[in-house]
Every structure is written in C-alpha cells, then in structure tokens.
Amino acid sequence: MAHRRPTMHDVARAAGVSPATVSRVVNNERYIRKETRAAVEQAIAELGFERNAAARSLRPGQTTNTVALVIEDAVNPFWSAVTDGAEEVARRHQHMLVVASTRQSYDRERDLLRDLVLRRRVDGVLVVPTAHPQRDLHAELNRWAPMVFLDRTPAGVPADAVVLDNQGGARRAVESLLAQGHRRVAYVGGDPSVGTGKSRLAGYKQALKRAGLPYDPALVRLNAHTVDDARAAATGLLGDADAFFADNNRMCVGVLHAVRGVRVGVAAFDDIEFADLLPHPITLVTYDAGAFGAHAAELLFARMTGADTPPKRSVYHTTLVTRGG
Structure with missing residues (x-):
C-alpha cells in the first residue's frame, strides 16, 4: 500500500509555523528569521518532504502526461532503438517520453529517479538499473509511480521487468x-x-x-x-x-x-x-530492440491505467545471425 507523501502542512505542524512560512523557506525567500528557517529545514529533513516542481500547475487527480526512460548509455545504438520503441508507445498514449542517462553511475541513477518521481511527478518510469543494489530506492519510488525494469531485474522489488534471454x-x-x-x-x-x-x-x-x-x-x-x-x-x-x-x-x-x-x-x-x-x-x-522497448512501455501504461495483476517478468528470445564475409 502506498505511503502518503509528506505535505507542506505536515512540515508546518512539525516546525510549529504556518504553511505560508514553509512555502517561503522552500522558495528561499528573504526576511525569515534564522531560527524559523532552521526549524523548517529540520522538519523537511525529518519528514522527507520533497518540493514538487510540477505540483503548482496540477489540480488534484491530474497527471503530467509524462513518462521517463532512464537508460545507462545514450550513445549506444541499442538504447537508441529501445528509446524509439518506447517513445512510439508513449505518443500513442498521448504522453511525452523524457530520456535520461545514468552513465552507469549509482549516484546519477538515485538522483535522476528521485527528481523524476518525487519532484517532477512523471506518471511512470522505465528504468535500466545500475549494477549497484538500490532495492530500497526502487521499492520506495515504485510506491509513487509505476516502474518497469528493462534488461535487468533488481531483487526484491515487486515490479514488471522485460529482459533478454x-x-x-x-x-x-x-x-x-x-x-x-x-x-x-x-x-x-x-x-x-x-x-x-x-x-x-x-x-x-x-x-x-x-x-x-x-x-x-x-x-x-x-x-x-x-x-x-x-x-x-x-x-x-x-x-x-x-x-x-x-x-x-x-x-x-x-x-x-x-x-x-x-x-x-x-x-x-x-x-x-x-x-x-x-x-x-x-x-x-x-533481437528487435525497438519491440523490446515498446513491450516494456506497454507494460508500464497497463500499470498506469490500473492493472493489478502480479508483477510480470517477460523474457525476450534472441536469434543468431551471420554478418559480413
């Protein structure tokens, strides 16, 4: 069951100030007493409050009509083909696909995912996890936005995955x-x-x-x-x-x-x-890398529209071919 996101009202109660004061601290406005700013910042840290860059433009129940694809290497032609397949599905569902690269860095993956899910509030994420275990991060963010893994399956995270044989x-x-x-x-x-x-x-x-x-x-x-x-x-x-x-x-x-x-x-x-x-x-x-990306995107949109079946692990079969000569 998803946990409720901490709000400005939660921070205000914890810090003993008004929500307007919390907003002024979050937006780094001037003329706030040092003691008040420190109390608000401490409450933000303790509650894990994340300022939502998109929230001000959204009414309750609205979405951003955006999904993200987090890959490891934007230069590799394989990931370019995967991106094309996923983007075609996103366009068909009237969503924009945002693509970001971890460059195989644990820190970049963590920062990108937290920014995309908690601040920018994308409606869903396709992610190629790095080699470093991030079970807690993936499990936490999967509560806020549906997540489908490509190419690799992190242990202990209840989410769909599409992998190759x-x-x-x-x-x-x-x-x-x-x-x-x-x-x-x-x-x-x-x-x-x-x-x-x-x-x-x-x-x-x-x-x-x-x-x-x-x-x-x-x-x-x-x-x-x-x-x-x-x-x-x-x-x-x-x-x-x-x-x-x-x-x-x-x-x-x-x-x-x-x-x-x-x-x-x-x-x-x-x-x-x-x-x-x-x-x-x-x-x-x-194998067909475009179809690979498209299949993962279809699984993601199924989750975004309410599919509640057990997590699925799809194995994409491969073919041997001879080139050159």
Missing part, C-alpha cells in the same frame, strides 16, 4: 564458434556484477561444458567498460585464443579493432552497425 543467447553464440572448430574461445566482457554480464558469462561456461571443454579463466577478460578497454583486452589474448566472444556491441567493436588482419572467429551479443561490411563473417545474437 542472456544466458541462452550467449550459449548459442559460443556453440556456433565451437561448431566451426574453434577450441580456445576467449570471453571479453564488462561488469561481472551486472545481471546481464553474469548471465552471458554463464552461457559461455555452459557452452564449453556441453562441448566437454574446460573453463579456462586465462581466456576471460572482464571489467572492460569502453571500446578501447575491449581492444586492449582482446589484443592481450591474441596468440592464445582462436576465437572471441564479446558480451555486448561495444565490446565487439573493440575486439574487431584488435583482430583486424588476424583470422580468428568472432561472435558477440547485440547487433552492430555496418557489420555486413566486414570482410570476414561474425556471429551475432540479435
């Missing part, structure tokens, strides 16, 4: 490399604490096990966060690996830079731009 897709990609005769398949990935990374690494290990091959940690490079990181990681494995699996599209670009001119197998999770122009074939785990 990360483990199955990675397993099939690595199996395709093994079917080509490769036996020293290297893994180049990002943050191993992120749910997607964990699942894709698990798929890699599963493919090796099914083929009767040992898991060799010396062939695994993690915590690559940029294209340059991935290129350096793959370069260090040249000569030891006869194939590479990259766990996302940015990692794949780095691997391709490293193996240019070297005949090795390459597979990756996510499609990449201009892959058809590559001189040698690569195997990619693909």
